[in-house]
C-alpha cells in the first residue's frame with residue numbers, strides 16, 4: 001500500500017509559464033510504521049533504557065568520555081578487563097517488569113563503537129572480553145520469557161570505527177582517511193544481525209546521525225523489509241516514526257508519536273554516587289509524559305559487575321507498586337483532553353478521562369466546559385469527588401483528607417468516547 005500525498009509542484013522552471021499544477025507524490029510505504037505496531041508501542045507507555053558497556057569500569061559517561069576524561073588508548077582497551085560476572089539478564093528483565101515497564105531498549109552499540117553482541121562485523125565486541133557472553137542474546141531470551149518487548153539502541157555515529165569520518169572526543173575530530181559508504185554497509189550489516197538474530201524487535205533506536213542525512217532512509221527501508229512491524233526512532237538521519245525529546249518531558253502532541261528518554265540519575269552510564277531522582281520526581285516524569293501523549297523510556301546504567309544498582313532497583317520497585325494500583329490510568333491510554341499544566345495532567349481511554357491532580361492550589365479544581373456529559377466520577381486513589389458540570393465549566397473537589405501528595409486520580413466517565421474530544425486548555429489555577 002502506498003501513502004498518497006498531494007503536493008503542489010511549480011512547473012515554471014520547466015517552462016510551463018508559472019501555472020502551479022497538482023501532482024501526486026507517493027511516499028514509499030516502508031517510510032510509514034505499521035499502524036498496529038505503533039499503537040501497541042503507544043499502549044505500553046513505559047519502558048526501560050539501559051546504557052551499559054566496558055565504560056562502566058570508569059564511572060564516566062558512555063561514548064563522550066572517550067578521549068576526554070579517559071584517553072582513547074585506555075578507553076578502547078577497557079573491554080579487556082570487562083567481566084561483569086553478576087550480569088543476569090533475567091534479573092534486569094524482572095526489574096523492568098516489577099517497575100511496570102513493558103519494554104527494554106539496550107545500547108547494543110554506543111558512540112564508542114563497542115558491541116554487546118556476537119557480531120561478525122568487528123572483533124570489538126563482548127565475545128572478545130573476558131566475559132565471553134552474548135549480552136543481547138541473553139537479554140532477548142529473558143525479555144521473551146518475561147513478556148517484555150526488546151528494542152536495540154544503535155548509535156549511528158561511531159567514533160571508534162576507522163571508516164567513520166569523525167572521531168573522539170565527542171565526534172569533534174576529523175579522520176584523515178574515512179569511507180562513509182563502507183561504514184554505511186557496516187551499519188546496515190550490524191542492524192541486520194540484530195534483527196535477524198535477536199528479533200523480532202520492538203524498535204531500532206538510532207542515535208546521533210552525524211553525516212547520515214540521505215542515508216537514514218537506507219536503514220528504515222532495510223529494517224522494514226526484514227521486519228515489517230518494527231519501529232524506528234527519529235534519529236536515523238532521515239527521520240523516523242517517533243520523536244525523542246531527551247532529558248525533558250515532550251510537549252502535548254496527539255498527532256506525532258513521541259518518547260521522552262530520561263535518566264533515573266544524572267548520567268546515562270553508571271556513575272558511583274550519582275544523584276538519583278525522588279519517587280515523586282520519577283512518577284511525575286511518567287505522568288506528565290503520558291498526559292502529553294508520550295512514552296517514557298527511563299534509563300538505568302548498570303554497574304561494572306553487571307547489576308543494576310540496588311537503590312535504583314528499589315526506586316523502580318516503588319514506581320511499579322504505584323502502577324500496580326493505578327496502571328489503568330496509564331497503560332493503553334492517550335494524553336489529554338486537557339493540555340498538561342503544572343497542577344494537572346490527564347489521560348483518556350474509552351469513555352473515561354483520568355484526571356491526575358498533581359497539586360492543589362485551591363479547594364476545587366476548575367476545568368473548562370466539556371462538550372460531553374459526565375455520567376459518573378470515581379476517585380481511584382480513595383474517597384469521593386464532588387463534580388459540578390455547568391456551561392461555565394467543570395468543578396472537581398476532593399476532601400482534603402483524600403488529596404494525595406503525589407497524584408490524586410479522579411476518573412470522569414463520559415456519555416461518549418473521550419478520545420473524540422478536541423484538546424482543551426486549562427484556566428490558570430486559582431491562588432489560595
Ligand code: GLC
Pocket residue numbers: 051062063207208246261268
Ligand atoms: C544523546 C547522547 C547519548 C545518549 C542519548 C540518549 O544522544 O549522545 O549519549 O545515549 O542521548 O538519548
